[in-house]
Amino acid sequence: MTPALSEALPGKLLAWYDAYGRDLPWRMKGKKPDPYSVWLSEIMLQQTTVAAVRDYYNKFISQWPNIETLAAAPLDDVLKAWAGLGYYARARNLHACAKAVVEQHGGSLPRSFEELLKLPGIGPYTAGAIAAIAYDAPHPAVDGNVERVLSRLHAIETPLPDSKPLIRKIAQDLVPEKRAGDFAQALMDLGATICTPKSPNCLICPWTDQCRGRIFGVAGTLPRKSAKKAIPTRKGYAFWLTRNDGSVLLRRRPEKGLLGGMMEVPGSEWTEKLPEGDAPLIASWRKLPGKVEHTFTHFHLEITVLAATVVDAKPPPYCRWVAVQDVDAEALPSVMRKVVAHARKMVPLRHPVQGRSPRHGTY
DNA sequence: AACGCGTGGGT
DNA sequence: TACCCAAGCGT
Numbered sequence: 001m002t003p004a005l006s007e008a009l010p011g012k013l014l015a016w017y018d019a020y021g022r023d024l025p026w027r028m029k030g031k032k033p034d035p036y037s038v039w040l041s042e043i044m045l046q047q048t049t050v051a052a053v054r055d056y057y058n059k060f061i062s063q064w065p066n067i068e069t070l071a072a073a074p075l076d077d078v079l080k081a082w083a084g085l086g087y088y089a090r091a092r093n094l095h096a097c098a099k100a101v102v103e104q105h106g107g108s109l110p111r112s113f114e115e116l117l118k119l120p121g122i123g124p125y126t127a128g129a130i131a132a133i134a135y136d137a138p139h140p141a142v143d144g145n146v147e148r149v150l151s152r153l154h155a156i157e158t159p160l161p162d163s164k165p166l167i168r169k170i171a172q173d174l175v176p177e178k179r180a181g182d183f184a185q186a187l188m189d190l191g192a193t194i195c196t197p198k199s200p201n202c203l204i205c206p207w208t209d210q211c212r213g214r215i216f217g218v219a220g221t222l223p224r225k226s227a228k229k230a231i232p233t234r235k236g237y238a239f240w241l242t243r244n245d246g247s248v249l250l251r252r253r254p255e256k257g258l259l260g261g262m263m264e265v266p267g268s269e270w271t272e273k274l275p276e277g278d279a280p281l282i283a284s285w286r287k288l289p290g291k292v293e294h295t296f297t298h299f300h301l302e303i304t305v306l307a308a309t310v311v312d313a314k315p316p317p318y319c320r321w322v323a324v325q326d327v328d329a330e331a332l333p334s335v336m337r338k339v340v341a342h343a344r345k346m347v348p349l350r351h352p353v354q355g356r357s358p359r360h361g362t363y
Numbered sequence: 364a365a366c367g368c369g370t371g372g373g374t
Numbered sequence: 375t376a377c378c379c380a381a382g383c384g385t
Contacts (some may be wrong), residue, residue: 041381042381043381044381045380045381045382046380046381046382046383047368047369047370047379047380047381047382047383048369048370048371048380048381049370049371049372049379049380049381050380050381051371051372051380052370052371052372052380053381084369084370084371085369085370086368086369086370086371087368087369087370087382087383088368088369089367089368089383089384090368090382090383093383093384120383120384121382121383121384122383123382123383123384124382124383125381125382125383126381126382126383129381141381143380143381143382144379144380144381144382145380145381146381184381185381188381191381192380192381197373197378197379197380198373198374198378198379199374257367257368258367258368258369259368259369260368294369294370295369295370296367296368296369296370297367297368297369297370298366298367298368333369333370334369334370334371335369335370
């Protein structure tokens, strides 16, 4: 590509962005971006769509308008507010990052890429995005959108992730000295609205004349990606244990790993062979009809729900009784909200069900 | 370096 | 329907 052409690219994109850029809650129209808003939105947007993030972002900003209030909040409150958004390590890291910024940086997010990179939950993409959007530093923010747009612009046939180093260099060379933040956001808007994964709308693209993917007629097929393998199905049980006063037993999951720190309906392991083991309390369990199905990133899950009622019992380790009307406010991930909905549909409160073939303490 | 880590919407 | 995918990070 000639120098003249490559120099024209940022200007064309910025002009397009000025006219057609999206209006999003974390973009301050005509005002200087707020680093806290930029950081919060970027963490939420990791592997997550704008549509999914919008309500969560507004809720967080209302509940914790600045990083000090977020840092002072109990982690469980943050997990409750994050529940349903997925990738819960982000919520734990968000809270840890807020505390680190307050304790080590006087409550202001650092400006340099290197310092940002040291903070929990901030990797190369997010550090670049914050540096560029919040502080207008000339850093690229290379996410999935940018990888797609630039793969097409240069008709890169090397599949991802092998092409990442090349794409990163292309992105770096494209960043303009001025308006680096707008440029980063413009590139993502272009990918989200025009240079979409399927059926890109090349007719209205500001880069259509320079796009080799379009010229070669392969834009819609790029970027190439290495094949991903199939995911297994795992099975398990969940124990819906209600108490006579209208409360249900919930359990806190271990702090790390899948759904770390979140609440759950107590259950068995999730394995490819239906597991055997002990229920959390001795009771008469009955199997509810149907299954709860859910798909995680790396496996499908089928949960069979067993229900029982007790008069009273001391909660087992990591468990506590929660009034059923308060369950919705708990830090329950989506899979567990499905379990709760399934159980509540089948088990009317205060009408204890007799076990048909009681098995005590075992399922 | 490859894998674990959620969810809901689009096609 | 059964994929595919989205502003990635931590280990």
